[in-house]
Amino acid sequence: MAAVAKDRPEPEPELEPEPGRGVRIRGFKERLKRAKSRAEAQPQPPPPPPSSEGRDVAKARGEVPEAAAVLLAAAHLLLLWALIQLSLRQLLLLGPAGPGAEQAGFSAHTARKHLQHITDFGPRPAGSPANEILTVNYLLKQIQKIQEGSAAAHSIAVDIQRPSGSFSIDFLGGFSSYYHNITNIVVKLEPKDGAKHAVLANCHFDSVANSPGASDDAVSCAVMLEVLNALSKSSTPLQHAVIFVFNGAEENILQASHGFITQHPWAKLIRAFINLEAAGVGGKELVFQSGPENPWLVQAYVRAAKHPFASVVGQEVFQSGVIPSDTDFRIYRDYGNIPGLQSAPPACEASLSTSAPKGLWDPLGLQGMSPLVATQGIDLAFIENGYIYHTKYDTADRIPLDSIKRAGDNILAVLQYLATSVELADSTQYRHGTMVFFDVLGLFVVAYPQRIGVIINYLVAVAAVLHLGKKFSTSINHGSHYMRDLLYGIGVTIICWFIIFVTILIVAVFVSLTGHAMSWYTHFYVSIVLYGSIALAKLILIHTLAKNLYYGNMNAFYLAELYFDVSLTIWCCTLVYLTQRGLCSAYVPGLWVAFPLVVRLLIGTELKQKGATLKLTSIYFLGLLIPHLLTMYLFWGAFEMFAPILGRSGTEIPPDVVLAAIIAACTIIVTTYFVSLIYLCRSTKWTLLGLGTVFLVSATLVCSGAFFPYASDPAGPHPKRISLQHTTRTFHDLNGEIIKRDSGIWINGFDYTLMSHVTPHIPEINHTIRSSCENAPFCGFPWFLPINNFIRKNWYLPASEISPKTPVAFKLISKYKMPLQSMKLTFELTGPSHMTLYIRPLEGSFIIGSSIGDGTSLYSSDGDYFVFYSHGLQAPPWQFWLEIQTLEPTPDAMVTIAVASHYLFGEDQRTADLIALEKRFPEWCVISSWSSSYNLFVF
Numbered sequence: 001m002a003a004v005a006k007d008r009p010e011p012e013p014e015l016e017p018e019p020g021r022g023v024r025i026r027g028f029k030e031r032l033k034r035a036k037s038r039a040e041a042q043p044q045p046p047p048p049p050p051s052s053e054g055r056d057v058a059k060a061r062g063e064v065p066e067a068a069a070v071l072l073a074a075a076h077l078l079l080l081w082a083l084i085q086l087s088l089r090q091l092l093l094l095g096p097a098g099p100g101a102e103q104a105g106f107s108a109h110t111a112r113k114h115l116q117h118i119t120d121f122g123p124r125p126a127g128s129p130a131n132e133i134l135t136v137n138y139l140l141k142q143i144q145k146i147q148e149g150s151a152a153a154h155s156i157a158v159d160i161q162r163p164s165g166s167f168s169i170d171f172l173g174g175f176s177s178y179y180h181n182i183t184n185i186v187v188k189l190e191p192k193d194g195a196k197h198a199v200l201a202n203c204h205f206d207s208v209a210n211s212p213g214a215s216d217d218a219v220s221c222a223v224m225l226e227v228l229n230a231l232s233k234s235s236t237p238l239q240h241a242v243i244f245v246f247n248g249a250e251e252n253i254l255q256a257s258h259g260f261i262t263q264h265p266w267a268k269l270i271r272a273f274i275n276l277e278a279a280g281v282g283g284k285e286l287v288f289q290s291g292p293e294n295p296w297l298v299q300a301y302v303r304a305a306k307h308p309f310a311s312v313v314g315q316e317v318f319q320s321g322v323i324p325s326d327t328d329f330r331i332y333r334d335y336g337n338i339p340g341l342q343s344a345p346p347a348c349e350a351s352l353s354t355s356a357p358k359g360l361w362d363p364l365g366l367q368g369m370s371p372l373v374a375t376q377g378i379d380l381a382f383i384e385n386g387y388i389y390h391t392k393y394d395t396a397d398r399i400p401l402d403s404i405k406r407a408g409d410n411i412l413a414v415l416q417y418l419a420t421s422v423e424l425a426d427s428t429q430y431r432h433g434t435m436v437f438f439d440v441l442g443l444f445v446v447a448y449p450q451r452i453g454v455i456i457n458y459l460v461a462v463a464a465v466l467h468l469g470k471k472f473s474t475s476i477n478h479g480s481h482y483m484r485d486l487l488y489g490i491g492v493t494i495i496c497w498f499i500i501f502v503t504i505l506i507v508a509v510f511v512s513l514t515g516h517a518m519s520w521y522t523h524f525y526v527s528i529v530l531y532g533s534i535a536l537a538k539l540i541l542i543h544t545l546a547k548n549l550y551y552g553n554m555n556a557f558y559l560a561e562l563y564f565d566v567s568l569t570i571w572c573c574t575l576v577y578l579t580q581r582g583l584c585s586a587y588v589p590g591l592w593v594a595f596p597l598v599v600r601l602l603i604g605t606e607l608k609q610k611g612a613t614l615k616l617t618s619i620y621f622l623g624l625l626i627p628h629l630l631t632m633y634l635f636w637g638a639f640e641m642f643a644p645i646l647g648r649s650g651t652e653i654p655p656d657v658v659l660a661a662i663i664a665a666c667t668i669i670v671t672t673y674f675v676s677l678i679y680l681c682r683s684t685k686w687t688l689l690g691l692g693t694v695f696l697v698s699a700t701l702v703c704s705g706a707f708f709p710y711a712s713d714p715a716g717p718h719p720k721r722i723s724l725q726h727t728t729r730t731f732h733d734l735n736g737e738i739i740k741r742d743s744g745i746w747i748n749g750f751d752y753t754l755m756s757h758v759t760p761h762i763p764e765i766n767h768t769i770r771s772s773c774e775n776a777p778f779c780g781f782p783w784f785l786p787i788n789n790f791i792r793k794n795w796y797l798p799a800s801e802i803s804p805k806t807p808v809a810f811k812l813i814s815k816y817k818m819p820l821q822s823m824k825l826t827f828e829l830t831g832p833s834h835m836t837l838y839i840r841p842l843e844g845s846f847i848i849g850s851s852i853g854d855g856t857s858l859y860s861s862d863g864d865y866f867v868f869y870s871h872g873l874q875a876p877p878w879q880f881w882l883e884i885q886t887l888e889p890t891p892d893a894m895v896t897i898a899v900a901s902h903y904l905f906g907e908d909q910r911t912a913d914l915i916a917l918e919k920r921f922p923e924w925c926v927i928s929s930w931s932s933s934y935n936l937f938v939f
Helices: 002-007 028-041 052-061 066-089 108-119 129-148 214-233 255-263 265-269 295-304 312-319 328-335 401-419 423-430 450-477 482-513 524-550 556-580 584-610 614-623 625-648 655-670 672-680 685-703 912-920
Strands: 154-161 165-169 175-180 184-191 198-204 241-247 270-278 285-291 337-339 372-374 376-382 435-440 444-449 720-732 738-749 794-798 809-818 822-830 834-841 845-850 864-871 878-886 895-903 925-938
Touching: 066 614, 066 625, 066 672, 066 685, 108 129, 108 214, 108 401, 129 154, 129 184, 129 214, 154 214, 154 255, 165 255, 175 255, 175 878, 184 214, 184 255, 198 214, 198 255, 198 328, 198 401, 214 241, 214 270, 214 401, 241 255, 241 265, 241 401, 255 265, 255 328, 265 270, 270 328, 270 401, 270 423, 295 401, 295 435, 295 444, 312 435, 312 584, 312 625, 435 450, 435 584, 444 450, 450 482, 450 556, 450 584, 482 524, 482 556, 482 655, 482 685, 524 556, 524 655, 524 672, 524 685, 556 584, 556 672, 584 614, 584 625, 614 625, 625 655, 625 720, 655 672, 720 912, 738 912, 822 895, 834 845, 912 925
Parallel strands: 175 864, 198 241, 198 270, 270 376, 720 925
Antiparallel strands: 154 184, 165 175, 184 241, 285 376, 337 372, 435 444, 720 738, 738 794, 809 822, 822 878, 834 864, 834 895, 845 878, 895 925
């Protein structure tokens, strides 16, 4: 019977011809016997592509044990983490200690001495004696010493500028700014015979109130002093001038830089600038802005910087407005119009949507000159440890000497390069679009023009399309449904991502509602464990369900290849989309297309023959090393930047939701090509069980309050930020009569937890004293900046009246009727160095002109206009006018104006009530306090 069966085989059951589609295999034992007989009778052909008929064989040579897959993925991620941590800790070994070892170049020890001297003066708000006298005198004394010791090849000139001016800016929703008699110290280092062109280096020596401001920005000024010293002692002559601006009013929202670039006679020499800033304390200084549209400047940094650290992704994120901050780079870029070069000036429309500042106060007449070109620049900032930025903890001892050395070496080298470069003299010859740039673990910078990047991106995309197109063609010839499977796979992936985001956001909202938001603020890895575990568990669970329930008996090796192509397709579409949008960040998806595709093509044939062996899987992981490494490096920067910012992002943004979303995005991106392992694994139940356990344990600990958000540990403080303003409010009617007057301490918390952790220590700060919004401009409270939309929940604790020695005096000095039924009102204001005006036109009235900002319009926030005013040590009364048009010929009242004073230093800053309340706050709170007033008038 056996022989007969062999000579006359029974008909085989019909199977669907498409490779990879699973069917129930009937008569498996009979076909296996026939296959063995045929194999003995003729030579063995090469193994065909995996199909449903070989599912069990594929399982034997394709599927991998769960433990092996988990260990391999974990080892890969741990290697990446170790490399990134090694890069972050690799600052710079200074070599022999002592300043004598650095005499030939930049001396970090000397710069540290400068830093210590400046911060010893204490907080330095603009207008304070510490800023305007002590710091200015110290800087001038050091500059004089540098002048006396400079080499004969150089000439050094010094100028003290005291500018006044006005401009408008769309920062924080938009407001206008007026300044008078603020301070800039300007130093010009040039060849003996002079120079026609210059490069600018900028820092600011002022600080916010209540902070020594070591990182922001005294360390940059200390570095610049020593860079000036090193350049002046060099015997090599310069071809161009180097202008150093030590500006004294950056924290007044960029006023001093505006005063310099629009009014100083040396400003017309500047062709490029470097701005030194801080968003953290220490670490590496990141190049996060450049341009506009001058790749040669980034190339200069790449060639000259000894310890590069740069990212165009950071530039595009920062300039998107996601981070509520701005630097002097903005002013120099937008107002740095240099006469005589062939280009067009930036637009200065009055529209709120434009990114360019408006309202150039133009005593030199530069605004009307043409043709013009925008000054090109680089923005650098320390970003590490932003938890103590703008706090009392920002002291000189917290900035590592290595960080000072890194910054000094880089700035000195770049300035030397630019001061001797041909490009600086006429940069328009090298003006050809923006630049793609990113560093590789701080070892070197990859930089190329965006136009070259576009070509590279499209070539990479074409390669991916050809690879997928070949598979489409093969599948059509074999009658399979590969294209349908690919589309289904993309659908499963997108649904999976959506479920991950929904799940992780539900968890974040639940944690926030239970009152345990920001549990990760001091223990950052808690957030990775909590949100990362649930995101990863969801991803594995959904694909495991798809594998077992949707795909059924489909060949595992085929599914692994399919989901590789799914990931490749999604990254390719992302690459094309970002390239079409003109974003330099498109290089990131380019990495995720190019490297995995190259490695897959190299090992593809052997992978089909041998399956996912340890060797081939390891090679596959190596192909993911570069995109994984650079992407995780970027995510480190995002966490380093955003985690501290979420501690000062206001009361309306749930920080857990933001951080959870970033972690979800990181999980999805990092695991993109890992999905194939899920379909190759024989099981994922132990992995899911482990991740589920980790999530449940971490969620239980978080929701039980095991992780307190704040810490006062001097070695690593993570404080809660609170501002206290002891204020007296006075409301007048149209006749000037006082209709309401009260006093209290106005309390604002800067994060989402509000006062929930403070109330147990100070019981009277509870919901009973929550402040209500008055029917007055900016709710009747003395806002220092227009951040009322970020901080909507605050408290008002009754207190005694304040009695400042420099009270506010505000009066109407003239009122003229103008054509077209309008009225011109002129006012006079005197008071302390910092004041804010809030203007609200009454119903039927409209402001059609003013002497503030650009002279024709002001920025409006919910119908109220905000004006920031400051002055130096001395200033005459400020006079300004408003032109108001009314619908009625003779209205009773046209406008409501409120004036808030802010006493940020001196004997008027703190009252006995403030001092007593400050002492009651726990140590993990950082208090910024001052006295203020709010006076409302109707005209």
